[in-house]
Amino acid sequence: MTRLPQGLATTPLATPLTTPWWRHRRLLPWLVQGAVGLLVLVLVAFLLGNLVRNLTNAGLLLTWSWLHNPAGFEIAETTLPFNASMPYWRGLLAGLVNTLQVVVLGLIGATALGTATGMAAFSSNGLLRGLARLYVDLIRNIPLLLQLLFWYFVVFLALPNGAAAVQLPGLVLAKSGLYLGQPQLVNDVWQAPLRMSVEFASLLTGLVVYTGAFIAEVVRGGVAAVPQGQWEAARSLGLGQALTLRRIVVPQALRVIVPALNSQYISLAKGSSLAVACGYTDLYSVAETTLNQTGRAVEVVLILLASYLVIDLVISALMNGLNRLVQLRER
Amino acid sequence: MPLQRWLKAGWSLVGALTLSGSLAGCADGDGGRGSGVQSPKMAMIKARGSLICGTDGKLPGFGFLGSDGRYAGLDADTCRAVAAALLGPGDKVEFRDLNPSERFAALSSGEVDLLARNTTMTLSRDAAGGNGLSFAPTTFYDGQAVMVPAASGIRQLKDLAGKPICVPGGTTSELNLADRMREQGIPFTPLKFQTLDQVYAAYRSGRCAAVSTDRSQMAAQRSTFPKPEEHTLLPMVLSKEPLTPATVNADPAWADAVRWTLYGLMQAEEMGVTQANVEAKVVEAKANPRKAELRRFLGIDGDFGRQLGLPADFVVQAIRAVGNYGEIFERNVGQGSKLKLERGDNRLWTQGGLIYSPPFR
Numbered sequence: 001m002t003r004l005p006q007g008l009a010t011t012p013l014a015t016p017l018t019t020p021w022w023r024h025r026r027l028l029p030w031l032v033q034g035a036v037g038l039l040v041l042v043l044v045a046f047l048l049g050n051l052v053r054n055l056t057n058a059g060l061l062l063t064w065s066w067l068h069n070p071a072g073f074e075i076a077e078t079t080l081p082f083n084a085s086m087p088y089w090r091g092l093l094a095g096l097v098n099t100l101q102v103v104v105l106g107l108i109g110a111t112a113l114g115t116a117t118g119m120a121a122f123s124s125n126g127l128l129r130g131l132a133r134l135y136v137d138l139i140r141n142i143p144l145l146l147q148l149l150f151w152y153f154v155v156f157l158a159l160p161n162g163a164a165a166v167q168l169p170g171l172v173l174a175k176s177g178l179y180l181g182q183p184q185l186v187n188d189v190w191q192a193p194l195r196m197s198v199e200f201a202s203l204l205t206g207l208v209v210y211t212g213a214f215i216a217e218v219v220r221g222g223v224a225a226v227p228q229g230q231w232e233a234a235r236s237l238g239l240g241q242a243l244t245l246r247r248i249v250v251p252q253a254l255r256v257i258v259p260a261l262n263s264q265y266i267s268l269a270k271g272s273s274l275a276v277a278c279g280y281t282d283l284y285s286v287a288e289t290t291l292n293q294t295g296r297a298v299e300v301v302l303i304l305l306a307s308y309l310v311i312d313l314v315i316s317a318l319m320n321g322l323n324r325l326v327q328l329r330e331r
Numbered sequence: 332m333p334l335q336r337w338l339k340a341g342w343s344l345v346g347a348l349t350l351s352g353s354l355a356g357c358a359d360g361d362g363g364r365g366s367g368v369q370s371p372k373m374a375m376i377k378a379r380g381s382l383i384c385g386t387d388g389k390l391p392g393f394g395f396l397g398s399d400g401r402y403a404g405l406d407a408d409t410c411r412a413v414a415a416a417l418l419g420p421g422d423k424v425e426f427r428d429l430n431p432s433e434r435f436a437a438l439s440s441g442e443v444d445l446l447a448r449n450t451t452m453t454l455s456r457d458a459a460g461g462n463g464l465s466f467a468p469t470t471f472y473d474g475q476a477v478m479v480p481a482a483s484g485i486r487q488l489k490d491l492a493g494k495p496i497c498v499p500g501g502t503t504s505e506l507n508l509a510d511r512m513r514e515q516g517i518p519f520t521p522l523k524f525q526t527l528d529q530v531y532a533a534y535r536s537g538r539c540a541a542v543s544t545d546r547s548q549m550a551a552q553r554s555t556f557p558k559p560e561e562h563t564l565l566p567m568v569l570s571k572e573p574l575t576p577a578t579v580n581a582d583p584a585w586a587d588a589v590r591w592t593l594y595g596l597m598q599a600e601e602m603g604v605t606q607a608n609v610e611a612k613v614v615e616a617k618a619n620p621r622k623a624e625l626r627r628f629l630g631i632d633g634d635f636g637r638q639l640g641l642p643a644d645f646v647v648q649a650i651r652a653v654g655n656y657g658e659i660f661e662r663n664v665g666q667g668s669k670l671k672l673e674r675g676d677n678r679l680w681t682q683g684g685l686i687y688s689p690p691f692r
Contacts, residue, residue: 033643058580074509075518076495086507157536175537176495197540199522276500279522279533288432291525292501295455295462297436 055298062302065296067092074219074291075281077197078222088290095286100204102282103269103311110268111261114215121220133215144271147210152202152278159198162188177201184232188261199280203272211268218264222257254326262319266312273308285308339397368640370584373417376444381423384410385443388428389527392551392664392672393449393471393574402426405663406447407574408653409470410592413445415652416592416645422652430526435462439579445589449473449548451503454577464577465586470595470656471664472676472685473570475507476546478534478553481561485540488517488567494540495520497530504544507570527552545572547664547672588639594645594688598628599655601679601688606654606669609647628691635691658684 011281049330056063067089074084077095079101082094120132139147157175159166163185165174172183172190178201179192196204226249284304291298291300349662376382386394386406394406402410402653407426414424429437429448438446439462452469456462457495477483477496488511498505500523524530529530531552534542541548553559576593578586599605602625604612616625626632637643653659660677663669678684 072506072509074521075517076514077523086512103487153532155534157533157538161537276525277525279529279531279538281523283395285523287503288525289501289541292432293455294505 011063050214051298063296064299066296066299067190069294071290072098072293075280075286076279077200085325088294091286092283092290092303095281095283098281099272100277100306100311102200102207102275103272105144105204106268106272107265109313110211110215110264114213114264115219117212117216117221118219121216122223124283136213137166137215140217142280144206145209145274145277148202148277149207150208151206152199154207156198156202165190182248197280199275199278200277203275203280203282204279207268207271210271211264213260214264214267218257218260219253221260222253222255225256226252246296251326254330258319258323258326262316262323265315265319269311270308335588336347345372345606352373368584368638370580370640371581372444372582372585373588373640376417378569380418381425382410382412382417383425383427383443385429385434385437385446386410386448387429387527387674388426389549390425390449391555392547392668392670392684394426394447396428396550398535402581403663404575405471405659406449408659408663409447412444412596412649412653412659413589413592415597415648416641419648420651426473431499432525435464439463440579441579445578446578447576448493448672449545449574450577451545451572453503456577458638459580463580465580465583467576467578467589468597468688469573469575469584469685471547471574473545473572473574475504475543475572476549477541477543477565477567477569478549479541479565479648482562483540486516486565488512491519491541493519494519495522495538496522496569497534498538498666499523499527499544502544503570503572506548508543511569531664543569545574545671547574548674551664558572584640588641588645591635591639591691592641592645592649595628595649595691596653596659596692597679597686598688599646600657600686601681604629604650606650606658609650613647624691 011211030312045204052061054070068087070085071088071091072084073091075082075091078094079098080094082091086310097271103195117132117135120128125133150160159173159175161175165172167173167183170181171180172192174190175198176190177198179190179194180196181191181193185191230248230252231244234248239247272282273284276285276288287300287304294300335441385642386393386402386404388402388524392403392450394402395404404423405484407424410424410426411422414422423635427437427443429443429446434446435456437443441590446464447470449454449471450456451473452466457466477488485491491512496508496519498521500510504674505521506689508519508521524533527544527548530542530544533539546568549564553562553564556562565636569650576589578589580586583643593629599609612625613631614632616622616629623632627635629647630636630645634643636645639645648677654662657679660674664670664672665674674684676681676685678686682686
């Protein structure tokens, strides 16, 4: 019992042979990890076995052939062309493209808003500082779903239609949509080179405003982490405010900001699945309709899980790349 | 030795998991006792002492949680009838509000025993390779219609070309509308929402030119609008919507019990047995051995109840609880309600309708 395997016993720094095996510094971690690993494996095997057994009993073992059946439903707005005679996989893909669209625009918008608000916390203007604080505290503490319902039902659906629509230079806000470019009123219907549905606009606004508040805090924290001495040193060198920010503060702040930003970006991507609350047809919405029509609950949920996982992993990978770029390279 | 103790604990945990797994696999072998009818579901409901029924919860006339905390409606009364047939008097129903997307998963996972939630019977929902449901008799023959603001001037589907139409997502309404519009080559924009509240909120805010779903449902919703007369139900019918309670395929005995309880309500209307006169009918049938059909129906003779795994007087219990089919209809959606729907197709077959019970024999 006290004898140890040769390899373990002869390694440098190995404990003397007299040490009992349960106190061996190399064997013990292996045993503990092995036991935990085994436990996890047994648990996973049990859950999988349970799933397969019950699915077999219910006659619902995984099949994928239904993906090629015609979907039979329409999607309100798609970037990838889609109609009801196309198969389910194409519908899901169109939904995924819709999701990616709102996520990418959301990331850009939230970053811009968050950065501006975060920097406003350092403004010498008290009113601006106060407003930034108010925005962050208000938005951060209200659930995203409620905010989406608010933007859709209270703000965007309250817009007037036709000639009464809100007209700004190059932009018209109407109940039928947001029109960009040079909107023209033809037969009481607005026409413009670029149109955004109010559903998409509500979701995008909701995601940008919500995530922007969190990013503002990340940016504020990052900038605050740059020692005051760096500002003072820059000023004593005669650098202006803008140059100080660009050359001294931001490069140092980014090291703190980027890792925290990653989580916010991922949470925005996941939050986009609440689109159904404001009538926007994203991946989740298409998947839900598909699930209802086909009854293939497990398969559809697996597709959903895989899609959001991949989106988040891609965001993570990009942000990790960015992180490597901004990190201090020490020799 | 701490490690050994840990290992031991670990192994007993593994043992417990494996054991509970195998137990879960064979736990549902026992059925409705004493009747020879094997139904895990009925055994479970009896042991629990209440029926868990999935309804809409927000749809006036069908399943609606009133301000008095009581569920009212045709679907709710269907649940009460089945509960009374199986468990006797005392309103032993627990209601669960389900949205269209979660209703089938709730039923097939066993979260609810019975789904009475204005659900259209279709092939793919019934088939074992589809949703795998088992449908009871249709309790309401409905059709899909289109509702528009009266002032909009929209009179037919063509007028809706290029316009947004609100539909509840994941329903037959969504598919039927897509089918009809595609047939006629009319482009449109479907706006899908998860709950009916959102569908009607978007419609009433003017985001959609029309809303399209079951006619009865829209009539019910319209009755809650501040000015119902400002909205028109267009006369065309987009589809057949037989609204039908459902159970899971896996338990045929339970499906039979539900089916014949509901047929009992229809048969009772045909035979003139009402909530008010059911006691008198029982007395009358007991006293008169020549009323053979009534005696069998009310469980005085024969063993229909035992064959189904239900009490002998299951029909009497159901009628006592909610009345016959006609009474349920009039009280919830007909002249006795705010909806004031005509019986139409939902008249008895003897009066030219589609409500028809096979013989109790």
